[in-house]
């Protein structure tokens with residue numbers, strides 16, 4: 001079990017270092033090399049590795065393409081990529097072509113061509129590529145997956161979900177009001193910018209990629225008022241972004257129809273004032289689950305007719321094997337334990353040379369909402385067909401994610 005797994009990290013910014021902290025908790029993980037164009041972040045990450053008692057890793061700070069020297073190293077089995085979105089697919093493709101297992105941060109791809117590039121690289125090399133969609137690994141979401149598979153909700157027919165997170169003061173822009181790399185895409189893109197955390201648990205709940213698949217998507221975006229209003233409120237009317245034009249609408253609503261005829265509603269809401277939430281709600285022929293209420297109603301079991309009952313006892317009863325096995329370590333690692341769990345399972349797959357828990361097809365499926373929504377919004381809300389990135393394999397593939405023995 002503790003056979004060394006040698007991992008190179010590309011991107012030692014805030015989330016890259018958080019992933020690194022998790023990797024350093026895992027038995028047998030070695031970090032021979034780190035890469036970042038920013039020397040400060042790289043030095044901080046190198047210190048973390050040394051302080052945890054590991055050998056000092058080599059650093060690759062030599063510009064945007066220097067990661068390719070890291071990929072060429074013989075002593076690396078896998079890479080973790082935590083760089084800005086635009087670089088994810090090109091880096092993942094090159095890593096697979098160097099024979100390195102890939103764990104790439106969300107999203108896996110930003111264009112239809114990039115989706116095909118990562119799928120093709122995987123199919124041509126046989127190397128697994130996993131998008132690090134951590135909300136697929138939340139304890140509540142995995143318990144619900146067990147309940148869905150055990151038939152408690154009957155046939156699932158509809159799910160709604162959201163990535164609802166006001167990101168103006170830390171993600172799209174710095175607290176001082178300068179544009180960060182994330183904000184650049186708000187200027188000329190109008191799309192569901194960051195939908196994968198919403199969809200993270202949804203695709204296994206609905207057997208997407210293994211028995212069902214996206215058919216069409218329709219998206220609409222509301223007015224882009226939030227960014228200007230935020231800058232007027234916080235920095236005054238003379239700040240350039242108080243008046244500047246942004247293409248990105250404040251709320252993007254996407255309705256997906258699946259091949260089976262089920263529906264999924266995805267809301268992306270990232271530039272109006274609000275607390276964080278994901279608004280998951282699942283409905284089947286025998287019941288409903290609502291994450292915000294932390295409640296459910298099951299027609300065959302709930303004690304009161306048409307009354308919600310608490311979800312936690314069900315979560316405990318249907319707790320997933322991953323949480324029963326690694327829950328204590330995961331919970332101690334922070335960020336809901338999901339980063340620890342996803343990386344522990346990724347490392348396990350690298351060590352055993354097996355498929356990763358989220359595969360390349362799952363990764364591009366979740367990412368494809370960005371592109372489908374962009375296309376539908378640009379065409380005034382027409383339904384857009386989702387390419388079949390599995391080339392028909394979804395019809396016969398058996399569900400694999402988190403299937404308990």
Ligand SMILES: NC(=O)c1ccc[n+]([C@@H]2O[C@H](COP(=O)([O-])OP(=O)(O)OC[C@H]3O[C@@H](n4cnc5c(N)ncnc54)[C@H](O)[C@@H]3O)[C@@H](O)[C@H]2O)c1
Pocket residue numbers: 010011012013014015016035036037038041063064065066067082083084085087105106107132133134
């Ligand atoms: N799963 C989650 O919960 C979660 C949370 C936060 C961020 N993220 C994802 O993690 C990724 C990184 O986000 P972040 O918040 O750490 O951003 P960040 O800006 O803090 O870090 C990005 C790092 O990448 C480096 N970089 C840029 N181009 C590079 C290149 N060509 N080669 C090497 N390094 C390069 C930057 O210098 C920076 O240090 C994003 O894709 C984001 O979507 C995921």
